[in-house]
Amino acid sequence: MSNAQIIDMSKLPAPAVVVVPELETILSALKADLVAAMPAEARSAVSDTLALESEPLTKWLERLAYQLVVERSDRNDSAHAVMLAYARGSDLDQLGAFFGVVRLVIVPAQPAAIPPVAAVYEDDDTFRARIQLAPRGYSVAGPVGAYVFHAKTADGQVLDAAATSPTPGRVVVSVLSRVGSGVPSQALLNAVSAAVNADDIRPLTDEVIVQAATIVNYQIAAKIYTLPGPDSSSVLTTAQQRVIAYAESMHRIGRRPTLSGIYAALHIEGVDRVELTSPTADVVVGETQASWCTAINVTHGGIVG
Known part of the structure; x- marks a missing residue:
């Protein structure tokens, strides 16, 4: 939420606790340790032997190095698992x-259906954003x-929410639904109202x-021109998928789709240039508004060269 000023964790530097393992570095260190453990007069011969790929001892060290890489990767995963940005x-x-904070149900389970249908829960990124906001929920000021x-915790159908104060003592909570263009039902508004007005x-x-x-x-609406070589249909499909994903990511309160963002989504590997006919300017979105892309039309203008 822009007006709640939560930290964009994707822009944080990589955690220093996570050491990226390099197989060749570990293998070289293992070989050096083994050579150093040998008598001085045998070190040169051992070093030459370990340089041979067919040497059984070399194969064993390679296997050991691989196991160490796997072990360190597991440590990386364990470290990530306790970090909100990566979990x-x-x-x-x-x-x-x-x-x-618990994960909200988006679509309830249907245990009586044949076959039974499992519940659909909110995705990781949405859940993560609510966890970030949780400490602020402790305040009653x-x-x-x-x-x-x-507001976002009131119901799983709330995609986004924003709070503004147009005048002192007056708070306006705007709600965006997960359904269609995002216009919430009265029942959803009532659920949010009950949550934020609790004593x-x-x-x-x-x-x-x-x-x-x-x-x-x-x-x-855009037309892309592709370079010779890559399959044009594949490039077009990927570009369409990327711009759809961009439009979906901008479907939040206060987020404005920009020309630069649309160009970036469309200008992928294999694209020579993009001709964007709509929109002609950044979409203006206020702090109580949300954009909704009603149509996406990306066509192939031809192969350049």
């Missing part, structure tokens, strides 16, 4: 539990982050109004 799946569930956290959440002096986020519609 996935059940590891992320455990981190969420530490903050009292009415900070922006607290309202956003409780142990809303300050006594705040008037909290819950509303639907205003949807700003736009379309993407």
Whole structure:
């Protein structure tokens, strides 16, 4: 959430605790240690022997080096598992539990169906963002982050939420749904309103109004020209997938799709140039609005050269 100012963890430097293993470096160190352990008069001969790929001892050291790489990779995974920026799946569930946050149900299970249908839960990235906001939810002084956290936790159908204060003592919580363009149902608005107006959440002096986020519609229309060599249809398909993913990532309150972002999504390997006809400027999105791409049309303009 832009107005809650959460940290973009994708921009944080890689953690220093994680050591990237290099097979050749480990193998060279193992060979050097073995040579150093030999009597001085035998070191040259042992070094020459270890330089032979067919030498059984060399093969054994290569296998040992590989095992050490695997072991260090496992350590890397273990370190990542306890970091909010990297944790996935059940590891992320455990981190969420530490903050009292559980993964929300998006689509309830249907155990009576034939065959039974499992529940669909919120994805890792959405869950991670709520965990980030969780400490702000502890406050009952009415900070922006607290309202956003409780609004997003009210129901699994809430895709995004924003809190603004147009006048002192008046808080407006805007809600974006996961369904269609994002316009929430009245039932969803009622659920969010009940959550943010609870006695142990809303300050006594705040008037909290819950509303639907205003949807700003736009379309993407572009023509790409490809270079000789790569299969044009594959390049076109990949470009379409990337621009769809970009539009979906911008479907949040306060995020504005930009021309540079669309160009970046389309200008992939194998593309010579992109002609973008729509939109003609950055999509203007306010702090209570969310963009919705109603159509995406990417065509092939031809092969250059």
